[in-house]
Amino acid sequence: MSYETLIVETHGRVGLITLNRPQALNALCDQLTSELDAALTAFDADPNIGCMVLTGSAKAFAAGADIKEMQSRQFPATYLDEFLNWGAIAKKRKPIVAAVAGYALGGGCEIAMMCDVIIAADNAKFGQPEIKLGVTPGAGGTQRLTRLVGRAKAMDLCLTGRMMDAAEAERAGLVSRVVPAAELLTVALDVAATIAAMPLAAVLAVKECVKRVDEVSLEEGLLFERRAFHSMFATADQKEGMAAFAEKRAAQFQNR
Numbered sequence: 001m002s003y004e005t006l007i008v009e010t011h012g013r014v015g016l017i018t019l020n021r022p023q024a025l026n027a028l029c030d031q032l033t034s035e036l037d038a039a040l041t042a043f044d045a046d047p048n049i050g051c052m053v054l055t056g057s058a059k060a061f062a063a064g065a066d067i068k069e070m071q072s073r074q075f076p077a078t079y080l081d082e083f084l085n086w087g088a089i090a091k092k093r094k095p096i097v098a099a100v101a102g103y104a105l106g107g108g109c110e111i112a113m114m115c116d117v118i119i120a121a122d123n124a125k126f127g128q129p130e131i132k133l134g135v136t137p138g139a140g141g142t143q144r145l146t147r148l149v150g151r152a153k154a155m156d157l158c159l160t161g162r163m164m165d166a167a168e169a170e171r172a173g174l175v176s177r178v179v180p181a182a183e184l185l186t187v188a189l190d191v192a193a194t195i196a197a198m199p200l201a202a203v204l205a206v207k208e209c210v211k212r213v214d215e216v217s218l219e220e221g222l223l224f225e226r227r228a229f230h231s232m233f234a235t236a237d238q239k240e241g242m243a244a245f246a247e248k249r250a251a252q253f254q255n256r
């Protein structure tokens, strides 16, 4: 499939998606978000892919939803059309590593938060500036952000619309690592390749378990985790992983 707003490549078992509307700082127009969902869905279904990387340009991961595209929209059409419902992007089963350089604002920050590991370049800037446009965040800026960084910082960011730099984002727990901008893609691809080399069933189960944290009580989450753990004993890769440890050799996973 060919895309107009994305560049899609594979690096071994890693699927790399680059947002590519540089003239608009990767503003998330309808075409871009539907192409993004299609590209992620295709990699998610591809047995040769174990992990995905989502990135933007050196200046912008994404500067938010496309303001010019939405400025003249009215209610109730926004409601009736379920305008900007990006929920499907957050429902992929394989892990997604976001490699964020430059601006990740509004919907850009929200898409990054739908990913599973965020690696930030040292020039990254995160924010939810929607309030300055007379709207609220609409795809996780008040919900995922609050879960990820806590209420104090989420309130600050959403109410003032200010940007948070990469160091603050790392301190706040939003990003996993901060790296020099020139190394961003190399590090992100390396992290993704490491994940893609792991046994796929365990990878999918870990992602499912961690994401349950947002949905259930500790007891339910622990039960979910324990059942996932038990189910791994049905996989060939559990036998191989543990045999390789006992035999002091590298494991050869079959990803099943």
Ligand code: HXC
Pocket (backbone or CB within 6 Å): 023, 024, 025, 027, 028, 063, 064, 065, 066, 067, 068, 069, 083, 084, 085, 103, 105, 106, 107, 108, 110, 129, 130, 133, 137, 138, 139
């Ligand atoms: C449409 C955008 C855009 C956006 C930038 N551009 N952000 N177009 N929607 N979100 C366009 C500009 O209009 C400009 O086009 C070009 O990209 C370069 O941007 P500049 O503003 O000239 O660049 P700069 O001066 O470097 O400033 C960068 C910036 C600024 C600070 C990131 O562009 C900015 O504040 N952008 C808007 C950020 C924002 O408010 N995001 C939240 C959107 S609402 P031209 O044609 O003039 O060259 C949102 C809601 C999500 O995301 C809801 C989800 C359900």
